[in-house]
Amino acid sequence: MNDTRDYAGLFLGDIPLLDVRAPVEFAKGAFPTASNLPLLDDDERHRVGIRYKQQGQQAAIDLGNELVSGRKKSARLDAWRAWHRAHPDGYLYCFRGGLRSRTTQAWLDLAGVHVPLVVGGYKAMRRFLLDRLKHNLRHLPVVVLSGRTGCGKTRLIERLTDAIDLEGMAHHRGSAFGRRPAGQPSQIDFENRLAIALLKHQHRGPAPVVVEDEGKLIGRCYVPDDLQARIRQSPRVVIDEPLEARVQVTLEDYVTGPLDEYSRHYGEAQAFERLAEALLAALDRIRKRLGGARHQYLRGELEAALDQQRHGGDVERHRVWIRELLSGYYDPMYDYMLQRRDGPILYQGSRAQVMEYLSHRG
Structure with missing residues (x-):
């Protein structure tokens, strides 16, 4: 060669x-x-x-x-x-x-x-990658996938062939609770991954690229300004799931699911306690935004749920603090964010309906 x-x-x-x-x-x-x-x-x-x-x-x-x-x-x-x-x-x-x-x-x-x-x-x-990133972010058609916390946006993104998994590239779940073992890539690595993914998408053909509705930061990875603008302005598809379904997804994504990842990184003996520390630290990071009384209540419920899980493996108590956090904190934040988006809503439905719509759009 x-x-x-x-x-x-x-x-x-x-x-x-x-x-x-x-x-x-x-x-x-x-x-x-x-x-x-x-x-x-x-x-x-x-x-x-x-x-x-x-x-x-x-x-x-x-x-x-x-x-x-x-x-x-x-x-x-x-x-x-x-x-x-x-x-x-x-x-x-x-x-x-x-x-x-x-x-x-x-x-x-x-x-x-x-x-x-x-x-x-x-x-x-x-x-080369920076030039192609700027070009593709300005010219590739984009569809934004929106929905309240826990509706399963990332699960859907992972199943679509024309989607870009920004949270996967950032190695972060995109919220105060989104930190994962092994940390995040450098900003340059994040940009390189994004540029390569968009280059491959452009090479495959003209279909719009589906991206999750994100803010300026995914953890500490900064979303490029051009992509932020496209997310604000592009047409969107909205997942609408009932609260209890979102509680279940959040329980799986942030409590039960991460244990395997924590086991691989820290060893099985330390996995649970490391995850427990991470959940409590995440809640403490949003103490000011929650307010003192609500934070104290939620922390008490989280500690009780962790104690129940620690001694018997039962995770049902986690639903209490998750439900309150979604309905009282994340849902109002999402409603406010949606008001600041300019793109029209192309379709709204359950996660299964949205998957069907996006899989067969022409």
Whole structure:
């Protein structure tokens, strides 16, 4: 394979990418199919950078070769070769497609392995994604999926082929209770995921993209201004579910369902207590908006429900605080938000009816 500038092809094809930048660079922003196996670690990169500023490129190259030699060089070559065996169709890159990626490629070539480069590196790919994101957010047709908290918007989004799961990309459920184990991606990673998803949607054809009705932030991930504008102005489809059905969905999504995720992240022994801490902390974060008396009542009910669940596994008591939180706090917030939306309502019905409508719209 030859070196490439076909950035669209890389992202549309989910091509594996070998990122040889330092870990600190990778943590700030990367691509979903990228693996970070750096040529220089953070300390080595810092030292080489200082040498470059003080003495120029050749002196920096000499220091880099000195720092990465012997067993250290062999270990990095072994890691790159193992990556190539697992991803023979992959490409490698550094920040600008310059010295680090070409050095990595040259060392691999000497070892009998050829991995092609992404010309322009991370910087060029990121610029491509930002340009396509801006274009697609302004020109792709959008349908907004609305509905009160607990109506199951995300469940429906996950079943639609023409939908973009913003909360999934942000690794957050989109409310004060939305934090998940392992935290959220960086803002750059969130934007990259969104840009790639929209690029794939545009490539598939002209159908409108369905997005969930979101505000400015999903946790700490900022929704791009152009997308916020489209959400406010685009036509919408509204899920209308009765309160008790929404209580059930909320119970499943925030109390019983997350236990598996918490078990995978913290271990089974700690899962319940970690989830309990997270629920109580989420309620405390909205104390001011709830008001002191309501917060105290809800916290008491949540603590009682957690205690009942802890000692017998019974989750029914959770319905009390969930019901009050939905009807007394989230529903008025949703009604206010809906008044600030300009797009016409195309259809309104139960989640099953909305699924049927969106699945067969022409």
